[in-house]
Every structure is written in C-alpha cells, then in structure tokens.
Amino acid sequence: MEVQAQRKAEGEAKEKKAELKDYKKVAGIAGKVTVVGSDTLLNLMEGWKNDFTGYYKNTSFEIEGKGSSTAPPALLEGRSDLGPMSRAMKATEEKTFEDKFGYKPTAVPVALDALAVFVNKDNPIKGLNLKQVDAMFSQTRKRGAATEATKWGDVGLSEGNWANTNITLYGRNTASGTYAYFKEVALKKGDYSAKVNQMPGSAGVVQKISGELGAIGYSGLGYSTAGVKATPLAADDGTDFKAANAE
Numbered sequence: 612m613e614v615q616a617q618r619k620a621e622g623e624a625k626e627k628k629a630e631l632k633d634y635k636k637v638a639g640i641a642g643k644v645t646v647v648g649s650d651t652l653l654n655l656m657e658g659w660k661n662d663f664t665g666y667y668k669n670t671s672f673e674i675e676g677k678g679s680s681t682a683p684p685a686l687l688e689g690r691s692d693l694g695p696m697s698r699a700m701k702a703t704e705e706k707t708f709e710d711k712f713g714y715k716p717t718a719v720p721v722a723l724d725a726l727a728v729f730v731n732k733d734n735p736i737k738g739l740n741l742k743q744v745d746a747m748f749s750q751t752r753k754r755g756a757a758t759e760a761t762k763w764g765d766v767g768l769s770e771g772n773w774a775n776t777n778i779t780l781y782g783r784n785t786a787s788g789t790y791a792y793f794k795e796v797a798l799k800k801g802d803y804s805a806k807v808n809q810m811p812g813s814a815g816v817v818q819k820i821s822g823e824l825g826a827i828g829y830s831g832l833g834y835s836t837a838g839v840k841a842t843p844l845a846a847d848d849g850t851d852f853k854a855a856n857a858e
Contacts, residue, residue, distance in 0.1 A: 634666075641669035647691035648675075648682030650812045651789055651831050655722060656695055677811060678786025687711060697724060697831075698788030725832040726792065727841035727855040729820050735770050736763070738843035738852030744797050747778055747827065751801035759804070763825060781816045781828030784809040793829050832856070
C-alpha cells in the first residue's frame with residue numbers, strides 16, 4: 612500500500628536504533644506534565660501517563676490531543692512540556708522555534724503508524740486503487756480521474772443497490788498531521804473535496820463510518836473497530852491490492 616509504505620519508510624529513515632535498558636525507578640520525581648498535540652498519538656500518551664503515574668504517585672498529566680498542528684504553538688508559548696506529532700515539523704515551525712529559543716526542537720521517534728482507508732464492515736468492496744481514492748476525496752483529482760466518484764458504482768460496486776449508494780466522506784480536520792499526510796500522499800498534494808466531513812479525532816472518523824453503510828474515511832489503523840474494515844489499496848489500476856497491517 613503506497614500510503615502505508617511511504618509513511619513506514621519515512622519513519623524508519625528517522626528511527627535511531629538503540630538498546631533500551633529496563634527502566635529503574637528513582638527518587639524525588641513529582642509534578643505535572645502537560646502534553647499538547649496529536650490525536651493519533653493520544654492513546655499512546657494515555658498509556659504512558661498510566662505507566663508513569665504508576666511508578667510515581669506524586670505526578671500528574673494534562674493531555675490534549677486536538678491535532679499535530681497544535682503542538683508547535685503550545686511548545687512556543689510554554690503551554691506544554693511535550694508536543695506529540697504524527698508528522699514531522701514543517702520548516703517554518705522549526706525556524707520559529709529556533710528563532711525563539713536559539714536551538715532546534717528535539718524530535719524523538721516513538722512509533723510507526725499505518726494509515727488505513729476504512730469502509731463500513733458490510734461494504735463488499737474488495738479493494739481500491741489510489742486513483743479511485745483521489746476521485747472520491749479530491750476536487751482536483753491529480754491522479755488522473757476524469758470525473759468525481761460520488762456513488763459506489765463509480766468505483767466498481769454493482770452488487771444489489773450498491774451501484775446507486777452515495778459515497779459519504781469522512782476525514783480529519785486541518786489541525787491534524789493525518790489530514791496533511793493523506794493530502795500529500797493519497798491526493799498528490801491536491802485539494803480536498805468540500806464534501807469531506809472533517810472530524811476532530813481519529814476515533815470519530817471510524818465511529819461515523821461504522822454507522823453509515825456508504826461511508827468511507829481515513830484514520831490510523833490502530834483505531835479500527837468491529838464496525839469497520841480497512842480496505843486493501845493498490846498504487847495503480849491493475850496492480851495488486853495490499854492490506855493495511857502493522858508491518
């Protein structure tokens with residue numbers, strides 16, 4: 612899957628291999644840690660909070676996950692100690708940080724994410740190529756589709772009433788690193804369709820899709836639920852579909 616493969620490659624290129632030793636509790640740790648940033652990393656941040664406060668009872672966390680774009684301003688303004696992001700900082704964000712503090716922000720890779728395109732669990736679609744995905748989600752269709760895909764019949768579904776079933780689109784809002792990544796890779800930096808319903812969180816995207824038969828949207832693979840399924844994707848028409856997975 613092109614979207615997944617590129618995201619994985621970008622993450623691996625930045626990853627620094629290291630031997631991590633078992634953590635040993637130390638004395639004197641207390642206080643509050645404030646975290647502002649990515650919704651995609653919200654579950655991971657909550658898990659870290661639970662583990663850390665389990666070690667240190669005199670600590671607390673305040674976590675806000677409204678999107679990667681909220682992290683740099685929060686760091687600049689001193690409103691957060693950590694700024695989790697599901698994308699790299701933009702050059703302008705790095706420069707603003709360095710101009711203020713006199714040094715570059717420290718980036719620590721913590722996880723790899725597979726971005727998936729989800730449909731309702733009862734949708735019989737076998738797979739989609741990225742040209743079809745672009746025809747659904749983009750108004751500029753830089754992957755070459757002649758027309759917009761608005762019904763499931765436009766992308767090959769003919770079973771029962773599916774050919775005339777409207778496609779309902781869900782995605783992330785502009786503050787999200789996932790929004791920016793999907794735009795860059797799946798849409799080839801094209802413009803989103805005005806028909807895409809923007810959601811503030813990844814879980815919200817999946818929840819909407821699980822409740823609407825004709826819905827489709829993108830989110831991190833880790834947000835999958837029983838009500839949806841990740842659609843296998845192909846880079847081009849005629850190439851093999853690849854299922855989204857942790858690898």
